Amino acid sequence: MELWQLPLLFSRLPMFPFFDLAHYVASVMALKEQRGAVEVSVRSPIACWFSAMLHCFGGSVLSSLMLAEPPVGFLAKGTNILLASSVWYFVFYCPQDLFCRCFAFLPLRLLVAGMKEVTRTWKITGGVAHADSHFKDAWLVMVAVGWARGAGGGLISNFEQLVRGVWKPETNELLKMSYPVKVTLIGAVLFTLQHSQYLPIARHNLMFLYTIFLVVSKVTMMLTRSAASPFAPLEAALGHMFFGSQKTPSKLKGEGAASSNGSSVCDRSSEQHHNGVKKRQAKKTE
Amino acid sequence: MELWQLPLLFSRLPMFPFFDLAHYVASVMALKEQRGAVEVSVRSPIACWFSAMLHCFGGSVLSSLMLAEPPVGFLAKGTNILLASSVWYFVFYCPQDLFCRCFAFLPLRLLVAGMKEVTRTWKITGGVAHADSHFKDAWLVMVAVGWARGAGGGLISNFEQLVRGVWKPETNELLKMSYPVKVTLIGAVLFTLQHSQYLPIARHNLMFLYTIFLVVSKVTMMLTRSAASPFAPLEAALGHMFFGSQKTPSKLKGEGAASSNGSSVCDRSSEQHHNGVKKRQAKKTE
Amino acid sequence: MELWQLPLLFSRLPMFPFFDLAHYVASVMALKEQRGAVEVSVRSPIACWFSAMLHCFGGSVLSSLMLAEPPVGFLAKGTNILLASSVWYFVFYCPQDLFCRCFAFLPLRLLVAGMKEVTRTWKITGGVAHADSHFKDAWLVMVAVGWARGAGGGLISNFEQLVRGVWKPETNELLKMSYPVKVTLIGAVLFTLQHSQYLPIARHNLMFLYTIFLVVSKVTMMLTRSAASPFAPLEAALGHMFFGSQKTPSKLKGEGAASSNGSSVCDRSSEQHHNGVKKRQAKKTE
Incomplete structure (x- = not known):
């Protein structure tokens, strides 16, 4: 094996046991950190389980709905459901919260978060390819489905919260995008351009570079505890150019x-x- | 005919005119008892009709959505719609409320409620078999679709209320399951196990026994006016064993x-x- | 060409560039007039764009959901999306609001509103025919899909508002129908009857007459600035006859x-x- 083969080998990495597991751990622990989630886990384990499944498989559910495929399809993948359910059980009901304490250890948290970001790339490329098999050369559909598959848990967060009895209509991920949803949108656009051969780069190279960017930015944000998006200056410039938006933060402050x-x-x-x-x-x- | 043939003959009972009718009567009367429903029937007959149809055919709509089949499919069954619409009309707009007064007579109410429970068994088995024809051996999908078909009106109650201008996000049937939704879930699990041949019992025998349990428990609850679930001790034991939940009611009382x-x-x-x-x-x- | 051929030629009118454009202009300007829409356009152009697309293609999305076809299908029609997006951009971000000022000129507003009403007829007939290809002779499905395709933006308004962070559960288009939704329902019933050959009139003649009625009533309502429905007396009579409703307005006034x-x-x-x-x-x- 030589160094230039690394991206190709990387793009053949199987997601199934380890990367998927990291995705489930990170997703369910993000759920547990939300306000009221622990109370729901005591009051109604079924609502809590369903909410955790929407966190883990939200992208699959949303992209199925978009393409008129059975949204319960994810329940048919028995092994994945078993894995995610075990993670859910250990995160919420482990005696003395041992599981969560374990993953509060920083290097382990970084590892899990990094591995979760790797699954994002795989989901986006999967979504783009799947949309292309339904609609030929409809690049907006490809972007939408790739985005939905990669950032599904975030995009349906309003309805995921409804399962737990929480309803916050005043905000959603389209009105106020979080960083992961934003970076997934950019990824979906890039992979759609690559798939339509507008981008002169091989698929495995783009996957490699995009994943490295995802992991590095995620780890940096966790280490510096900053929620600032690296795209903020770019967004401000684009917003000013196309939408004539003034410096809204200062205005709002005023x-x-x-x-x-x-x-x-x-x-x-x-x-x-x-x-x-x-x-x-x-x-x-x- | 001999006694041991009874379950087999019972399982061949056609639902169409009489049992379906009882289901529509019980469902629409349950709608009328909800707060604000009568006002909606005066303000907007169309919203009231749509709400009544969701009460009667909610299970069909929800299971269609789950399996990516047209959710308006129930509208194609002209005779059933005609029957349900007639019931809706008589329940809400009968002069001097004659129809409702008639069904306030206890033996008639018990008969209708019992017959409605019989349709539940048929819906669960129908849902389980239908899911199996879409996904081979996906037992979670079978449970989900069987449950949705049998208890659909309850599970989509948040959205059914939205049609009438009522929105109660703080609760739903997953957070606080009512007895019918709970017993339907158990039924869906039992029929899925039977369908996968993990349960050493013939299908018609299970249908017979489950229906008897449904009818007897429903009639008992109506006669004793108790809303207490017969599963409460079992649930408490399971909750304590798997989810470590303490006696929450006393705590809440405190x-x-x-x-x-x-x-x-x-x-x-x-x-x-x-x-x-x-x-x-x-x-x-x- | 002779005069009696006019309806036939009219029914062959292509919608694509000009009538669709008028529909997009009227829909997006209706969105801009809603409270808070301009703020959303500043805060989040993506939410604003998605909301505008739901205004323009809401009927297509809703009827796709009803018939279990991919609801993102409208994104595959690249040229239409490009047209609608351009309109959205000019309406919301044109310097000094030139575009909107231009369409505030009354004759132009009347022309756009009239042309938008013509697209309604085409959508209803399209929806009825499409539903008939899925379900044979299910006239309720035909009415529902024709209605949804013709008045989709209104029927899903609750969820369109949710995209912009607004949630008004206390009302919806079923509880309190607006005039366009009402007239679309009547149109869907008429075209379904014609399609099922219960109405002794040729399709192009019905299209011609119905469109003339739509355009004339719309223009009259805009010129007289009245929101009163021409069906109000008919509705009151039907309501009194079938649903025994008293004169509710005076009661409410009281x-x-x-x-x-x-x-x-x-x-x-x-x-x-x-x-x-x-x-x-x-x-x-x-």
């Missing part, structure tokens, strides 16, 4: 300040009113 | 008491505060 | 008056109470 001023003004006036009442009462009593 | 204490404390303090203000005012005036 | 009375009574009493307190305080001080 609004916030104004409203807090407003409320303080309001408070002040009511205080003054209160004082006035007191004075009048005092006058009367004197 | 919390409730604490909060009511809290509020009374709060009231008392505000009252004291109020008294204090009065006293101070009195002092000033004296 | 309730409204009662509640405003109630609140004024309440205010008055609190005012009196307030005065009483003052008097008592005054008494004490004297």
Whole structure:
């Protein structure tokens, strides 16, 4: 084996036992960190299990719905379900929370998070190829299905929360994209361009480079504890160029300040009113 | 005919006119008893009709969605729709509420409720067999589709309520299962095991025994007006064994008491505060 | 060409570039007029774009879901998407709002609105024929799919709003039908009857007459700025005959008056109470 063969061998890596397992561990632990999830696991193990399955197989469910294939198809993959269910059981019901404590160890967390990102590449390429087999040369469908398969858990988060009795209509992943959803969209566009042969790069090389970018950015974000997207300057530039958006954060900040001023003004006036009442009462009593 | 042939003959019972009719009557009357349903029937007969159809054919709609079959398929069964629509019309718009008064007569209510439970068995076995024809030997899919077909109206209740302008995200049938949904899940597991030949019992015998259990438990619950599930001790034992759940009801009760204490404390303090203000005012005036 | 050939030629009119364009312009401008839509266009262009696509292709998405066809199918029609996306871009991000100002010119608005109504007829007939190819002689399915295809944007408005972070469960198009949804339902029934040969009229003649009715009623409503449905008397008569509904508007009005009375009574009493307190305080001080 030589060095230039590395991407090709990498692209033949099987996902099944280890990388999928890492994906399940990372997904279910992300669920457990959400507010109210532990209470749901006590109140209703079935709702908790279904929610965990949507976290693990959300991409598969969403892309099936998009292509009018049975959304319960993921239940037919017995071994994967068994694996994900075991992870769910250990994460939520392990005595003295041993499993979670184990994965709170930083190097292990980094390993699991990195391996989960590798599965993302495989899902995007799988989604793009699958969409292409349904609709010939419909590049928007390929982007949509690749995106859905790779970032499904995030995109259906509103309905996943509904299973747990939580409903937050004021936000969703389209209104306020998180970094993983954003990077998956970029990946879906890249792999669609590659699949349509607009990108002069071999598929395994693109997979290799994209995966390295995913893993490195994920690990960096975990180590520096920053949630800042590396695309922020690019987005701001594009937003300014195409959508004429001003620097919204400062504007919003200004609004916030104004409203807090407003409320303080309001408070002040009511205080003054209160004082006035007191004075009048005092006058009367004197 | 001999006695041991009874289960076989029972399993060949046609559902179409009478049992289906009982199912429609029980479902639409359950809808009418829900808060706000009568107002919706006055404001918008179409929303009310659609809601009634979801009550009657919810299982069919949900299992179609799961297997990527047209969810409007139930509309193609003209005679059933006609029957259900007539029931809907008589239940909601009969002059002087004659139809509902008629079915308020206890023996008739028991008969209708019992016959509705018989259709449940037929739906579960139909769902299990239908799922098996799509996915070979995927027992989780069989359980899911059997459950959805048998308890569909309950499982999609959040969205059925949305049709009537009601939205209760804080609860759903997965978070807090009602008895019919629970017993349908058990039935779906049993018939899936039987279908996979893990259960050493003939299909018609299992159908006979399960239906008898359904009807007897339903009638008992209606006569004793208890909503207590016969599975409560079993569930508590399983919950304790696998999910380490403590006796949550007493704990919740304790919390409730604490909060009511809290509020009374709060009231008392505000009252004291109020008294204090009065006293101070009195002092000033004296 | 002679005059009696006009309906036939009309029914062969291609929708593609101009009528579809008018539909996109009218749909996206209707979106922009909704509260909060402009803010969403600044915050998240992707959510805004997806919302605009649901406005333009909502009928296609809904009817695909109903017939278990891929709901992303509309993304495969590249030219239409490009056209709709361009319209979306010009409506929301045109410098100095030139595009919208242009279409605020009344004759142009009337032309666009009239042409949009023509596409409605084509969609309904397309939906009815498509449903018939899936389910033979299921007239309820034909009505449902024709209705969904023609009025899709309205029927899924709850979920379209959810994309923009707005959730109004207390109302939907079934509970309180708007005029376009209502007239589309009537059209779907008429074309289903014609398709099943219960209506002794040729298809192109019905298309011609129905379109003229749509355009004339739309233009009249825009010119007189009235939202009153021309079917109101017919609906009231049918409602009275079949559903025994009383004159609900006056009743609701009465309730409204009662509640405003109630609140004024309440205010008055609190005012009196307030005065009483003052008097008592005054008494004490004297």
